[in-house]
Ligand SMILES: Nc1ncnc2c1ncn2[C@@H]1O[C@H](COP(=O)(O)OP(=O)(O)O)[C@@H](O)[C@H]1O
């Protein structure tokens with residue numbers, strides 16, 4: 001079966017700014033595929049080209065077997081999209097917007113159901129101008145789903161949502177996929193990507209740095225486990241460096257940090273307990289997608305604003 005999205009050698013410049021230098025990836029049917037990367041890495045430009053909203057300078061694009069450049073109108077009926085920085089007329093009410101979109105693209109779930117699911121029932125008669133940032137964000141996602149699209153593109157869907165609303169949004173995105181849609185999710189939240197995405201591509205400066213499942217990216221780019229515990233500074237811990245797969249030990253006052261691979265926590269715990277040391281705070285930090293991302297991009301502040 002053909003991939004739902006095929007991107008090969010995508011390139012897009014704005015004047016002399018190279019927004020996308022060379023991006024290739026495929027999204028299979030039923031996946032939640034993540035595009036992750038620092039601000040300005042070309043994520044939004046990539047998904048805009050995919051939807052035929054911008055014309056690529058080079059590369060091959062196929063979305064649901066259509067060419068976004070020449071078949072954008074056909075594509076529009078099959079793709080639901082929540083764009084970064086969207087807007088609606090100020091005076092349009094939430095219920096009116098959903099009803100309008102449902103009339104234009106019939107066939108989806110009843111719009112009143114989307115109103116409920118996305119926590120907007122109380123805002124049904126609120127004008128767009130009077131919605132909070134989080135409410136606008138939820139409205140745009142609800143509007144993207146109104147046509148029951150086969151592909152859903154969500155660009156920074158949870159930016160501006162509070163933690164509780166983000167969790168609700170995650171469950172709904174999973175539900176959208178479970179109903180049979182394919183999802184392309186642009187995000188700069190590592191926890192969101194790790195939790196939601198089946199596979200993802202990490203972008204930097206318009207190119208793909210790495211692709212794979214979160215577990216693959218972590219294994220390939222951040223294999224180190226870190227174990228920390230408290231022990232008096234004068235206690236001898238030199239035997240820890242002889243343990244299998246231990247790469248580095250650091251002592252700072254009563255804080256000890258052991259870095260390495262393998263079942264590090266079990267090995268360190270065993271060695272300590274054998275010598276009568278039982279630190280109550282012994283704990284392992286298992287590498288996350290954020291660690292892998294940081295080692296890939298060198299970006300100390302991934303939670304930027306776009
Ligand atoms: N309409 C535009 N005109 C000129 N430059 C743009 C435009 N849109 C984006 N850019 C530039 O292209 C680069 C990639 O932007 P964008 O695709 O929005 O990245 P991201 O979504 O990853 O933050 C950035 O340097 C940005 O400033």
Ligand SMILES: [Mg+2]
Pocket residue numbers: 043044045084306
């Ligand atoms: Mg963007």
